[in-house]
Amino acid sequence: MVEPSAKAKELSEIFLDSNLGGLDHRINLTKFWGITPGSRVLELGCGQGDCTTVLADAVGPDGHVDAVDPGAPDYGAPYTLAECQSHLLAGPLGPRINFHNTDPAAFLSTRPSSAKPYDFVVLAHCIWYFETPAILSEIISALAGHTTRLCLAEWGLRANRAETLPHVVTALLLANIEAKRLTPSTRNVRSVLSPQQIVSNVLEKGRFALVEETRGKSGDTLQDGYWEVSDLLRNREKFLDRMKRDGVSNKEIGALVAMFDSVQAGVDIIGGDVKDVKTMDWWAGRPPRPVPREPSRSLLHSEAWVDMNAPNSSNGTVAIIGSGLTGLLAAQGLKLNGIPAVVFEREESLDARPREWTILVHWAMPIFAKLGIDIRWNKSVRELSQTGSGVRLEFEDGGTFDADHILGADGSSSKVREILLGVEQAQARQSGFLFATGVTKFGDADKTNAVVQAHPVAALMMGANAVGAVGVMSVDDPNDTSTWTTFWVKIWHGDPVDLKGQEALNHIKENTAPLHGIFQSAIDWTPEGSYVSINEMKYWVPTPWNNHDGRVTLAGDAAHPMLIYRGQGFQHSITDVNNYVNALTQLRSSGSDAASREMIFEAYDSEMIERGAVAVRQSLAEAENSLDLEKVKRMLMMRQGHGKDA
Structure with missing residues (x-):
């Protein structure tokens, strides 16, 4: 499992629902969009405020985020929207945020025409929450005059490995169920639009440009796939009973049952444990970069330089x-x-x-x-x-x-x-194998000759809970071995350290078992001031x-x-x-x-x-x-x- 970033850990102390994988994902999205310090951002579909947290951090103390969501204050688990938003407002990022519990189109319609346009408008993983696909078109139309830069992110409906396929099928199944309901639900997945459909909605209105689209593979710490699939399978019979009550035909219900079976088959293929389900690929689109606000800051903050x-x-x-x-x-x-x-x-x-x-x-x-x-x-x-x-x-x-x-x-x-x-x-990934090397010029022909006698180029020893090597790196004067530069290597399995110089040499001598013969002597003879390093080999x-x-x-x-x-x-x-x-x-x-x-x-x-x-x-x-x-x-x-x- 990849460790969350330091920034995600920092923000998790501020955001009540500390989903580190989700925070890291949104940190990367914010970087992709190019949100700059001092920006004024409108976030639509903010939910509990995980992306709001990241955006407020990105805009800095001179920026501001208006976060809009029509969800009921008591919606959400394990923490409600109201609980998460209140906690965020009471924290260090609170002064940078205003939450608005209203419909996005309504918020925009009541905003004064004289108000300064937003630097960015963000819709991050909220489009699938919309009651109908038409809402996205309505929002894009309503944004006219409020911004020129639209930042988008949603799940990409693409499975890059077997573990992500159940999530893709689950999303499509939930969209089918929602489309057949007589009354809309308040579930997380209601209007599933593909990236192509989202882009078509944006371009159709002719008001916004997406200079780049990108897709990414969701990290294993993103739990959305597991949450959605486990909830779907757990409530299978409730979903089907609802379809029957809403008068859905047997033919249609048969197709839904087949999709439920397909989701379960996908889980079975990866071992049968729904906890092994991973989140599908994500998609994002970004606008042209903003021009610098102040000429004096252009080299630091303009990405159009x-x-x-x-x-x-x-x-x-x-x-x-x-x-x-x-x-x-x-x-x-x-x-x-x-x-x-x-x-x-x-x-x-x-x-x-x-x-x-x-x-x-x-x-x-x-x-x-x-x-x-x-x-x-x-x-x-x-x-x-x-x-x-x-x-x-x-x-x-x-x-x-x-x-x-x-x-x-x-x-x-x-x-x-x-x-x-x-x-x-x-x-x-960390391997657990430590690699130490020293570059030595002994200034002593006898010591150099001892290395050369092991082998004229390089000698190697293995199998004693460590690997050792010595050899010649460069020759200044072929006739004077005291001028030659040699090297030594030691490899062992241990706790990670990253050391250089005398500290690294002392660590090897004091905390690792000695090697045999010239392989240890070369380490012991290392002159003060030599290049020495230890680090963990990674792969x-x-x-x-x-x-x-x-x-x-x-x-x-x-x-x-x-x-x-x-x-x-x-x-x-x-x-x-x-x-x-x-x-x-x-x-x-x-x-x-x-x-x-x-x-x-x-x-x-x-x-x-x-x-x-x-x-x-x-x-x-x-x-x-x-x-x-x-x-x-x-x-x-x-x-x-x-x-x-x-």
Whole structure:
């Protein structure tokens, strides 16, 4: 289970019904919409106020939220609307909020014509609550003159895995039941509109523009799917009895029974426990970004700021995020094939990080040889979105860059992956394996020679509840080993720590069991001031993401971060790059039409996800086996070395 964000935990102390998963989801929506400090926001269908809480936090002390909902004050469980709203108003965000217990159209009709328009109007997961689908059209018509920016979010009617299918079928079944009732209910799901229907309603009125739509996979901490499915199955007979009392025909009731059975079958497929049901994908649409209110704040708060050093039209360009090995290989491979590429790197310069590792290439060298560089430093990605002709990157410094394609090659904690999947689903998982490394220049030929005697390049030990390694990193003077730089590595299973320098070295010496021979000596000989670090190795098993119609994808550690065993990570990175370059050249040959793009990159993603998932799981198995002398012989490293197998 992914840990909730610090912001969700903070806001849960303010909001009475502390649904951390729901708060995190709404935090991500608010970021996607671009709600800025100082904004005046109208939220329609606020309910108990979970999204209101997030919006009030986002607008800051200079902003304000009017939250409107016609629901009865005693509606809701375990806390009613009145209880949640009163609690919120009494807290630190209270001065930023006004709740209005009235119909949205009525609220808008009584608002003075002289009132200043809202910066944003938000409808977040409330459209399905409407008594009839026509209410959405009525609200959009009523909003004329009250805002130019409409922010939307609703469930997307898409199941990305078996666990989410019962939720999709449940929503459709509840909509069917509601449509057949003689009198409307007050249930959460009444008018189920697809994203296409919602967008059609918005565009039909011609008053609002959605510059981007996006879909996301709901994190496991979102409980809406479980709540809706469990309630439906628990009240199956009550629903059917109501249909009979309302005069619904036997034929129609038979169809409803079949849908109930389909929901139950979906639960049975995932093990029979309704608690394992997950929430379906979500959908959101956002308006054009607001222009800055005050010129003096434009660089800090305007998201329409354009980086004058970057072209503002794509011209067939690929934007590569990350200037590590994967990103640079991709840039060079694209260059050799006549495809322009620009690399964006969040670090400030080439020497921003120390060199504390070496790397294996071996079986991927033939591919590497086939890949034949504009790098823009200090560019941290904040958001990406689709435009009419491509994709747009937005950076933390306020700059933007338009491209035809975006390749996320920004490492194991990839921001691009987070944007595509959401914070929860994209977060790298903890492995429980601690990785320590030291980079040492002993200044002592005897000590260096002891390392070299273990092996001229690198030596490895395994099976004593730890893994140890020593080797040569670089050679200054081939004739004087006292000038050589060596390294050591230690891996063990333990509680997570993240330490550097002398603190890290002391932790290893004081809190871990010693290794054998030169593997421990290299640690003991580490001179003061050497680079030493400890951190927990993390991994992420790749799952499908929203590739924005084939325009955005991942490669390398951004796509499949794995543990370091057998040096497979870089091999798969090179393979990813080779396949990516081939995909773009294939697309160029096919005429670059939308259908070809979607098909080609669906194939790229599918192959890489399947291959990467196997490799990640293998790395975890290798780590487990490496600490046990009896299991070492089972390791792929022992049976196949560093060869290709995934």
